[in-house]
Amino acid sequence: MEIFLHQLFAGVTSGAIYASFAVALVMVWRSTHHLNFAQGEMAMFSTYVALALIEAGLGYWSAFCLTILLSFVASMVLERMIVAPISKAHPLAAVIVFVALLSIFHSLASWLFTPVLREFPSPFPNGSLDGFPYLSWHATGVVALIVLELMAVWLFFRSTRLGLAMRAVAQNPDSSRLVGISAGRMLALGWGLAAALGAVAGMMIAPIIYLDPNMMAGVLLYGFAAALLGGIDNPWGAAAAGLIVGLLDALVGAWLIGPELKLSFALALIVGVLLVRPAGLFSRPTQTRV
Amino acid sequence: MVGRPIMTLLLEVEQLCAGYGDISILQNINLSIGSGQVIALLGANGAGKTTTLRALSGMLKVSGRIRLQGADIAGLPPERIAGLGVAHVPEGRGTFSHLTVDENLRLGAWLRRDRAGIEADRERMFGHFPRLKERLSQQAGTLSGGEQQMLAIARALMLKPRLLLLDEPSFGLAPRLVDQLFDALHMIRQQEQVSMLVVEQNAHAALSLADTAYLLEHGSIIASGPATDLRNDERVQRAYLGE
Numbered sequence: 020m021e022i023f024l025h026q027l028f029a030g031v032t033s034g035a036i037y038a039s040f041a042v043a044l045v046m047v048w049r050s051t052h053h054l055n056f057a058q059g060e061m062a063m064f065s066t067y068v069a070l071a072l073i074e075a076g077l078g079y080w081s082a083f084c085l086t087i088l089l090s091f092v093a094s095m096v097l098e099r100m101i102v103a104p105i106s107k108a109h110p111l112a113a114v115i116v117f118v119a120l121l122s123i124f125h126s127l128a129s130w131l132f133t134p135v136l137r138e139f140p141s142p143f144p145n146g147s148l149d150g151f152p153y154l155s156w157h158a159t160g161v162v163a164l165i166v167l168e169l170m171a172v173w174l175f176f177r178s179t180r181l182g183l184a185m186r187a188v189a190q191n192p193d194s195s196r197l198v199g200i201s202a203g204r205m206l207a208l209g210w211g212l213a214a215a216l217g218a219v220a221g222m223m224i225a226p227i228i229y230l231d232p233n234m235m236a237g238v239l240l241y242g243f244a245a246a247l248l249g250g251i252d253n254p255w256g257a258a259a260a261g262l263i264v265g266l267l268d269a270l271v272g273a274w275l276i277g278p279e280l281k282l283s284f285a286l287a288l289i290v291g292v293l294l295v296r297p298a299g300l301f302s303r304p305t306q307t308r309v
Numbered sequence: 310m311v312g313r314p315i316m317t318l319l320l321e322v323e324q325l326c327a328g329y330g331d332i333s334i335l336q337n338i339n340l341s342i343g344s345g346q347v348i349a350l351l352g353a354n355g356a357g358k359t360t361t362l363r364a365l366s367g368m369l370k371v372s373g374r375i376r377l378q379g380a381d382i383a384g385l386p387p388e389r390i391a392g393l394g395v396a397h398v399p400e401g402r403g404t405f406s407h408l409t410v411d412e413n414l415r416l417g418a419w420l421r422r423d424r425a426g427i428e429a430d431r432e433r434m435f436g437h438f439p440r441l442k443e444r445l446s447q448q449a450g451t452l453s454g455g456e457q458q459m460l461a462i463a464r465a466l467m468l469k470p471r472l473l474l475l476d477e478p479s480f481g482l483a484p485r486l487v488d489q490l491f492d493a494l495h496m497i498r499q500q501e502q503v504s505m506l507v508v509e510q511n512a513h514a515a516l517s518l519a520d521t522a523y524l525l526e527h528g529s530i531i532a533s534g535p536a537t538d539l540r541n542d543e544r545v546q547r548a549y550l551g552e
Binding site for chain 2: 180183184186187190191193194195196197198199200201202
């Protein structure tokens, strides 16, 4: 029972991180119809920036907020400079550009920040909650923070003018421009928000798995799996699927087949689901009348 | 033009050329629209009607001059041209089908900041198109074709445009709905301070609404004149009915 609880909480924690990362991938997909393979490396790079800021003497939360801001701005610039110009190119050209970005951020991080495992601080207290020895403060904090973050994102898209404009551009860029929305700026904003979500995911997972340039490889894989499982067009489906993937991975690894095969098993299960529901678990069929 | 004795020129197009990539479609189009005027742009399929509208709203690269109240807008991006008061209801309506009717209307007023004015205009749209009020919280994609067209026009009017470009508003609608739609357009032309350029398959309906008409063939204007004259022009008949 204790092992079960332990795995359950670990699964929820990593699931929350996969969820926020999957939402970032979906956000980029919805705005520019690209799968940003570099999203994970961008998040890893952001986490190194956060560590550099902390080592330079900033308090954790100041470094946290500044990192989010820097990631947001840098990603917007990246979208304007590199992604926007290739928007009319062949989709495969975009894939190559994103693989290149992945490799550039990876090498840059190794070069700038020596590629050894680094400890990354958690903003939450050490140890576990009283009476719940398997529920660490970090895990609880991560889940609470990500729930808050996703609620904020939801509110932003639901109830703000800017959020509405971003949804409009994601759906129909031409019509958006005809009502006067600068579609390019909204796409850049989407990239900025995705990088900010990625940075949070990076800073939350680093205390668990240590910081190194390969840190986000697993998160990227699980994030993609969650995004596809939930429906690449559906951020809330992706978030829910992130949680499912995290739980599945933890529980299957502990109970069914052991840690060696858990990744394969979790991914095989996802492929199985996608065979039955190709648009994802939570996809809503588009309703259109003509 | 009752109440407007002196007609000022709203849009002046000179030597407009446009196309897609290397394919040129429009050759030296000249046309002008007076303030408050309604123009019908007629022509067979493929004559360049949609291309003309897309060129005017900035969705295509163009050469030549497009002057809106004297200022050259050729080459500006669509969002800037919209900001100058040109609203384009594109081919296929261009509504945001996953967003609600209400959200579509709010997006139409994206460039405006006058809350009271936006609210008043919304109410006026419900006067023109009462069905929209009943369907406010419904996804636009679930509306009928006629309702979607009404939504598209209402959304364009929420911009408070000086010029409304309409691309085939009657496309795909049952005859009864076409009548309803044109009744609404007649009402809009009387009540709103807006000029219109209407591209239509239904030449009869378009000519009954318009003051002036232009006939396009192979990307050039081959005839123009008062709408009543063009109604009986054999070239118009030919463009629509075949030889």
